[in-house]
Amino acid sequence: MKITEKELNTIHACRYCPMCRHACPSEFINYKESDTPRGRAMLLYSVYKGGKPFEESTIDAIYNCFLCGACKSWCEGQEIGGYDIPELIKFARRDIVEQGLAPQSVANIRNALLAYDNTFGIDKSLSYTASIQEKQANILYLLGEGVNYKHPEIARAFTQVLDSCGEEYTLLKDEPTSGKELDLLGYREEAKDKAGRLLKRIRATGCMTVVVSDPLLYDALRNDYPAWGTSFEGEVLHVSEYLLRLLQSGALRLKPNPGKVTLADSEFLGRLNKIYEAPREVIASVPGVEVVEMQWHHEYMQSAGEAAFTFDDRVFDRGKDLGEKISIKAEEAQADMIVVLSATAKQHISATTTLNVLDIAEFAYQNIDKKG
């Protein structure tokens, strides 16, 4: 692919600049220089300006990136442009795919997405949405693959909250993939095709409010689809935003439950969509709860590996390494509980701590004041 001016500008700015390396989670897995933003920019300079072909170890370095955006958050030149390494990496992945050089592990995930609509290769009949019946409603709740296939307890909690508030909602039977994962792996055209299919299903429900659990799916609807010319006409809210709306309207009331709760911010909700306060306000709505911050939070959060689906237990076993770092910080903050915003974060963090780890929907359900 011909490199764009924007990507070339990032390469030129970052190829010899190590100033964000301390924040890059992928570096601290194997401690390799090639697994840093600087290292990746250097390698891509050799490809796009040095005339070198993509070789295997360079491709590995490109796919080892978690796309978490920590480098961009820490880039001091933000007023100039906040050099966008994740976008550069996504560009390089598309090029690798176009050249037919995607690693077998990546191709396997793509094949699973095409065949099963999820990265895990799990049959649709085993998903949470396999057994639901669609109905007429104003609100459509979309789960995302992590909730739909791995953590259905999150969906159960949120739908029970909706039920208790008297909300009319529907789910999509056999909820299809958004295409986001395909795009992150470098398969944009196939991602767009999946996006079109999902949008068609969404429009068929007639719902003009879509509430989403999965940060990747949320980001796809809010940012990717408009960029691809396939915007959804209605409003898109994250579960935490909708919970806050229910609280503010008085439809949802939470009972006292004293304790210290910390929030693991979401890379895709926070850095890309600036959703930081809604989940905190939901947590703080429980009387007696003290929201305690971990050392790194808001835009300087530690990555939970939301886009590390290539790194889960089946491939590289790295998600837990990231989760453990967050667990340590939560314990240092003397939290009793960690609230997360994605199924992936729940999976990665809960595997490494004895603290209770709940998705924001589970947290709300656990604290519903049923008497109210």
Add this chain to the structure above:
Amino acid sequence: MKTAKTSYMFDMLLFELRDIVGKDYVSVRDSDREVYSVDYFWLPEMCHDRQGRSNITRPMADFIVHPADAEEVSKILRIANNYKIPVTAWGGGSGSQGGALPVFGGIILDTKRMDTIYKIDELSMTVEVGTGIIHEILEGELKQRGFSTMHDPGSARCATVGGFIAHRGTGVLSTKYGKIEDMIVNMEVVLPTGDIIHTLTVPKTACGPDLNQIFIGAEGTMGIVTKITLTIHRLPEKREFRAFIFKDLETGLRVGQRLVSENLQPAVIRLYSENETKEVIKKVLGIEKTGAYMVYGFDGNSEMVDLQLKYAYAIAMSEEGEDLGAELGAQWWENRYKFFFPPYMYRLPQLFGTLDTVASYSNIQNVYNAMKDVVEKQYPMARFIGHFSHWFPWGAMLYGRFIIDNPPEDPHEAIYLHNSIWNDALRAAMAAGGVLNEHHGIGLKLSRLTPELYGNAFQLLRNIKTTLDPNSIMNPGKLGFGV
């Protein structure tokens, strides 16, 4: 021993290294070899930049090894001695002198896995830490507990603590808190032969020479420092700055000297030459003034800081400084790292270098003038700027820089021009009472000039090196030592 990748001896060595640190922690992959061939020195960056349009190449390591502790470092060095393979330590790779470059191939020993914080002693006010920790991460952990090393360099986010020790690093608060060598209590070192030693538990003894000093600033030529105990300080109750414009550099230097000699204990003094005020301060801070920009700052107990500021203000005004106020002083502090980020830093295709040196107050103005004259008169295509960052009881540090916007395209010509400027400017500085470097180190960049700086005393350094490293495996080609 140089081993071709196709030779079975390569596999034999690879096996031995993997046996020590584990398979995941040895790399011979092309991407790693490429990335470890470029640090923050202009030369390898330029060669990397011009790949594909010139025939110049960069030396690369054969093996990149990531040991977890001193024991593993020891085993690696014993193997390197057995086979006479060069070993070059790599921390954050942010050194500007080429000190971490594997110029004769061999092993890159990446220290970053040795990043454990072992102990924070709140009574003795020390922290014991692995030298591979990225400084910003250490500072983050200390800050949570209300402490800091007060070592605050532009490279804090990318450099390791070991890297600072290797080249005698400094930070913006050095005028009060000292350079890294002033913060060291004791250290664990793996000698080139593989022996693991510990220096005395505390440094201010009368028990003979301070062995720490053999390894501080030695750039990995005398051994690998694997663990260090550093002093820490409580975060200050107050830290406040004030900025001024003085009519010229000479006046600014006089003010800086008075702030120090009148014992006001400033944490920061930074004075920019007239042309750096015009070029850099305008670009980064947006301040458009004629003259020499100075910012100073004090920290500590609030009432004491107020008093220090009062007396410092009186000195500045007595030298007819134009007061820019506390806000513009704080603006400098808040933007202190910005100077080192793209697009504010100098970068390719420019040819540039930081001619930092240090001299007594009696000589520092002459050193500045000598360097400036050489660069501007002998190299009309270059411009020279400078600021004074670190102030001692006896003298100050000059952060001189030369910049050429349109250097020769041919890399060999560019290198010749680069080296010529360095040689001429530093020889002029040495003749005026300066030295080769103050806090970036010698590395590959200035190795050739080191014997000239030391004179007869260089033989003593060489003897120490030969005794510690009989096979000359440790970072060859640096600090004036050959292969």
